[in-house]
Amino acid sequence: AQSVTQLGSHVSVSEGALVLLRCNYSSSVPPYLFWYVQYPNQGLQLLLKYTSAATLVKGINGFEAEFKKSETSFHLTKPSAHMSDAAEYFCAAQKFGNEKLTFGTGTRLTIIP
Amino acid sequence: GAGVSQSPSNKVTEKGKDVELRCDPISGHTALYWYRQRLGQGLEFLIYFQGNSAPDKSGLPSDRFSAERTGESVSTLTIQRTQQEDSAVYLCASSARQGYEQYFGPGTRLTVT
Numbered sequence A: 001a002q003s004v005t006q007l008g009s010h011v012s013v014s015e016g017a018l019v020l021l022r023c024n025y026s027s028s029v030p031p032y033l034f035w036y037v038q039y040p041n042q043g044l045q046l047l048l049k050y051t052s053a054a055t056l057v058k059g060i061n062g063f064e065a066e067f068k069k070s071e072t073s074f075h076l077t078k079p080s081a082h083m084s085d086a087a088e089y090f091c092a093a094q095k096f097g098n099e100k101l102t103f104g105t106g107t108r109l110t111i112i113p
Numbered sequence B: 001g002a003g004v005s006q007s008p009s010n011k012v013t014e015k016g017k018d019v020e021l022r023c024d025p026i027s028g029h030t031a032l033y034w035y036r037q038r039l040g041q042g043l044e045f046l047i048y049f050q051g052n053s054a055p056d057k058s059g060l061p062s063d064r065f066s067a068e069r070t071g072e073s074v075s076t077l078t079i080q081r082t083q084q085e086d087s088a089v090y091l092c093a094s095s096a097r098q099g100y101e102q103y104f105g106p107g108t109r110l111t112v113t
Helices: none
Strands: A002-005 A010-016 A019-021 A025-026 A032-038 A044-050 A056-058 A064-068 A075-078 A088-093 A109-111 B005-007 B010-013 B019-024 B031-037 B042-049 B065-069 B074-081 B087-093 B107-110
Touching: A002 A088, A010 A019, A010 A032, A019 A109, A025 A075, A032 A064, A032 A075, A044 A056, A044 A064, A044 A075, A075 A088, B010 B019, B019 B087, B019 B107, B031 B074, B042 B065, B042 B074, B074 B087
Parallel strands: A010 A109, B010 B107
Antiparallel strands: A002 A025, A019 A075, A032 A044, A032 A088, A056 A064, A064 A075, A088 A109, B005 B019, B019 B074, B031 B042, B031 B087, B065 B074, B087 B107
């Protein structure tokens, strides 16, 4: 069965520092991959998605992620953290032809002023 | 435009009672999904509706859980004889069609006492 692993349930970075949130998937066939952000008391918002068109995917709010098949990874990065980036981030995978998303357990990002 | 809405936002119920959770998808979206988010865990897929096709119920955890959708509009998720382990945030999402981005509602926080 497909699974998604997010390393680090909590990550803290200083304002202006690099943000790196890790995601690995397990699947014999690379799936579609997504990063979602959830702000307090709000629904999930799509940050970016990988659908095999390009391995480096740029999303909203300055985030990007790189698909690495050899490492089965899809890590999320942002060069310079902003206070407004504090939220919970979820990585998700979707198999071709299957609508349901399989989510990781989430990473809570805290920004230190 | 209006996003996915869910009601109630919070529900506290006694063990053994039945509850109904409601989801209003984005107008025109043919696909609708229910997910469950338990504390400290990722989102779990519950059920998926696509147009008039038979729903994918493969994620429903027990026969106490059921869901209906009226055409391409409102959906209700019903949990009968609630148990404490049903306590979670129930999230609804909709998408324009199969394979397109899923837009999430803010969720219903269910607490079973």
